[in-house]
């Protein structure tokens with residue numbers, strides 16, 4: 001049997017930062033990881049560039065997390081977005097803010113983020129046990145036994161940082177949910193979030209691969225208006241892209257609760273009001289009266305594939321010349337461009353989702369320490385907790401903030 005002060009289950013971003021913070025306080029730390037390498041998912045983040053946080057104040061973050069802001073507040077004030085940037089800077093990995101507000105390492109390499117974390121942990125004598133899947137945690141009079149298939153660790157505190165259940169081939173298979181529920185923790189049903197959406201309509205498949213760089217999305221659920229904006233892409237069974245990912249997170253609970261379908265409207269030109277678009281179309285059609293309407297619309301307005309679809313909808317069997325567009329059809333065109341309806345039936349499977357929504361109930365975790373309220377000495381960090389954020393670095397920030405707080409608290 002091997003002994004340590006803090007045993008961490010999972011070497012993802014939450015587990016790694018927790019290990020560093022615990023060891024900085026003088027704790028003897030062991031991190032157990034199923035995989036033979038750390039941070040398999042971390043290496044995939046930001047398409048391999050790692051969008052490690054976002055610009056903005058702690059209060060901006062609290063607002064962005066919505067219903068989860070209150071729970072995360074303390075951890076964000078302890079180790080917030082600017083602390084994360086300072087932390088990596090001190091490890092000689094400078095960061096940069098892009099026009100979108102997303103923060104990346106200047107090297108644009110997630111491997112560098114993982115490398116500096118592991119190097120820092122090793123310098124603090126954190127011991128890594130790779131290829132060691134934890135199968136059981138037992139409560140003992142003075143702490144815990146953490147059991148892998150062939151090894152046992154005796155520790156004072158345990159931090160469960162095993163992630164959610166999305167992208168399971170990276171190691172996040174939901175083991176932590178089983179380990180925690182053994183101690184009576186409630187698991188809020190895991191759902192897919194930041195994921196593509198499936199539509200009832202099949203026409204998006206005809207536009208597969210066609211995208212709009214800046215679109216608006218709007219839906220009303222239980223009298224609540226939900227809106228996002230950003231890139232939207234049509235897929236073989238629905239819609240994808242950052243704006244869709246963000247709205248998927250806000251619709252996930254309703255879609256999972258058996259709602260038949262949710263009506264959503266795509267604004268293909270969010271920078272222009274309906275009345276202005278109507279005026280613009282009138283002017284453009286008058287100026288190019290002899291041209292095909294589809295040509296006029298695809299000139300600097302919308303991708304041609306989408307324009308052809310719109311023209312087909314307003315006049316299925318004829319080719320309209322711009323000068324012959326009747327007022328009623330122009331109004332119909334404006335409606336379709338500004339409020340293109342789609343019925344969302346479900347998300348793509350959770351295995352494909354960027355994050356898991358759901359996890360250990362925050363009601364059972366002390367938000368000032370990340371310690372379980374049911375089991376003293378047991379802590380949680382990262383995506384395993386029932387908190388999540390939008391695209392743009394907000395989910396890794398959850399891992400950094402809750403991981404740092406759990407590590408610090410567990411070492412006491």
Ligand SMILES: Cc1cc2nc3c(=O)[nH]c(=O)nc-3n(C[C@H](O)[C@H](O)[C@H](O)COP(=O)(O)OP(=O)(O)OC[C@H]3O[C@@H](n4cnc5c(N)ncnc54)[C@H](O)[C@@H]3O)c2cc1C
Nearest residue numbers: 010012013014034045046051134163171382383393395396
């Ligand atoms: C493709 C993709 C891109 C993303 N890009 C971004 C981005 O750019 N910015 C952002 O903010 N977020 C991004 N995310 C989300 C972000 O990666 C996660 O929120 C984050 O990795 C969660 O960290 P974690 O440490 O809690 O869990 P994980 O990263 O899932 O790590 C959990 C670790 O625990 C290990 N483990 C599980 N069970 C056991 C066990 N029984 N014993 C031992 N070890 C175990 C796993 O192998 C894994 O290594 C992205 C996600 C994906 C899938």
